[in-house]
Amino acid sequence: MDTGAPIGDRADVGRAVVLLSGGLDSSTVLAMARWEGWICYALTVLYGQTHAVEAAAARRVAGAFGVAEHRVTEIDLRGWGGSSLVGDGEIPRGRSEGEFSRSIPSTYVPARNTVLLSLALAWAEALDAGAVFLGINALDSSGYPDCRPDFLKAFEETARLGTRRGAEGRPISFRAPLLNKTKAEIIRWGAALGVDYAMTVSCYTSSGGPPCGACDSCRLRAKGFAEAGIPDPLLA
Amino acid sequence: MDTGAPIGDRADVGRAVVLLSGGLDSSTVLAMARWEGWICYALTVLYGQTHAVEAAAARRVAGAFGVAEHRVTEIDLRGWGGSSLVGDGEIPRGRSEGEFSRSIPSTYVPARNTVLLSLALAWAEALDAGAVFLGINALDSSGYPDCRPDFLKAFEETARLGTRRGAEGRPISFRAPLLNKTKAEIIRWGAALGVDYAMTVSCYTSSGGPPCGACDSCRLRAKGFAEAGIPDPLLA
Numbered sequence: 001m002d003t004g005a006p007i008g009d010r011a012d013v014g015r016a017v018v019l020l021s022g023g024l025d026s027s028t029v030l031a032m033a034r035w036e037g038w039i040c041y042a043l044t045v046l047y048g049q050t051h052a053v054e055a056a057a058a059r060r061v062a063g064a065f066g067v068a069e070h071r072v073t074e075i076d077l078r079g080w081g082g083s084s085l086v087g088d089g090e091i092p093r094g095r096s097e098g099e100f101s102r103s104i105p106s107t108y109v110p111a112r113n114t115v116l117l118s119l120a121l122a123w124a125e126a127l128d129a130g131a132v133f134l135g136i137n138a139l140d141s142s143g144y145p146d147c148r149p150d151f152l153k154a155f156e157e158t159a160r161l162g163t164r165r166g167a168e169g170r171p172i173s174f175r176a177p178l179l180n181k182t183k184a185e186i187i188r189w190g191a192a193l194g195v196d197y198a199m200t201v202s203c204y205t206s207s208g209g210p211p212c213g214a215c216d217s218c219r220l221r222a223k224g225f226a227e228a229g230i231p232d233p234l235l236a
Numbered sequence: 237m238d239t240g241a242p243i244g245d246r247a248d249v250g251r252a253v254v255l256l257s258g259g260l261d262s263s264t265v266l267a268m269a270r271w272e273g274w275i276c277y278a279l280t281v282l283y284g285q286t287h288a289v290e291a292a293a294a295r296r297v298a299g300a301f302g303v304a305e306h307r308v309t310e311i312d313l314r315g316w317g318g319s320s321l322v323g324d325g326e327i328p329r330g331r332s333e334g335e336f337s338r339s340i341p342s343t344y345v346p347a348r349n350t351v352l353l354s355l356a357l358a359w360a361e362a363l364d365a366g367a368v369f370l371g372i373n374a375l376d377s378s379g380y381p382d383c384r385p386d387f388l389k390a391f392e393e394t395a396r397l398g399t400r401r402g403a404e405g406r407p408i409s410f411r412a413p414l415l416n417k418t419k420a421e422i423i424r425w426g427a428a429l430g431v432d433y434a435m436t437v438s439c440y441t442s443s444g445g446p447p448c449g450a451c452d453s454c455r456l457r458a459k460g461f462a463e464a465g466i467p468d469p470l471l472a
Contacts, residue, residue, distance in 0.1 A: 073311075075309075075311055075355075109358075110357075110358045110359075110361035110362045110400070111354060111357040111358035111360075111361050111395070111398065111399055112358070113398060114354040114357055114358070114394060114395065114398050114399075115351075115354045115355060115357075115358055117354075118347060118350040118351045118353075118354040119311075119351060121346075121347040121350055121351075122345075122346045122347035122348070122350070122351055123346075125346035125347050126346045145397065145398055145399055145400060145402060146397075146398035146399070148397065150397050151394065151398040154390065154393045154394040154397050154398075155394045155398070157390045157394075158350060158387065158390040158391045158393075158394050159347070159350065161381065161382075161384065161386050161387040161390050162347065162349060162350050162381055162382035162387040162390075162391070163346065163347055163350075163381055163382070164346070164381060166381060167381045
């Protein structure tokens, strides 16, 4: 696991799969991977989320950063239940920062990142890619258990043991360069790499119109831009 | 991880997700889970395999063992490439046992079991199920890296760290009761539990007709029935 090695100094670049939701974090990660020179294969997984408008954002971002291929895969977790993000119950609004960093919120989708990572892993192995990039973040993770470093480390070990590349001693590395960054740091970093955040979507309730400004994701984004001292181009 | 605790003596039964391909192994596992008293939710994942006839077999077996629900989910790994089992290249036939236990064969589907387990995990968490049962087998596994005990143990740890149940100290257990059994042991065990193996399909190339008798899976099945001293009802 690599939680933010200095960029621009890696000799082992090649193909990489980048999980791209079209949100702020994953778009920044794609920019970083491209900046390092990786040949990027962007994977957007539609899991029946109520904010499917992110897929269109993902297409814009993938195009802007010249990925080798952008694959949009559907896997309907809606019928599986258990999360407000896939239609079960109300998406919480207006919670304080303390509230959303302590408990697992209703927007947690059961095993979501395990599913996303396993799909990225399958594609990475088929492509003989050396890395999977993802935009998970432990600081602003709203208490999601599958956004934590020890989870990612365990998944990486599972991938090493369960794949042909791992058996051959060339395990796929899982890179989460934003894992320990604040939203403000992510935004500053992405802005320096030329990410146009007007292309990205963060709002949990967005249907293409203006962001709600009240859900956890909108509030984290607003706080991040404020702390970075950069205006959010989405609100310009 | 539980690799074959004595059955019939567990007090902690409740809901369980059973990965059911419709093949010999997973059908036996479903019979064992039912025998122990678990309320079973069978999950069949169609991943674009050329032997989709297994789905019909899975329906028959799920019906025979009175599952609470049988879900058939599609996730097309065909376009992802890298395996003869999803249409890339020739399925090997007539290999010796030494050959198919030493190397990773072309029928290996990149990260297949990681994908299947993550989907089972997602459903298990949504159901608040305590266990996921699966029919992987290390002895007859044809060299698949994702059929080994250390792989399953690593996945179980990933699941513990990445789920709400794990965070609450009630991790989901992953039970692979056939992990260290020979095909003959599996068949004897299943026969004792009333599995009608005429319902199951093993052949990698089957399209509903008689099994080819030459692929790795047919050869393992034939050897198993021969060693168990039981005639294969599929060939009767």
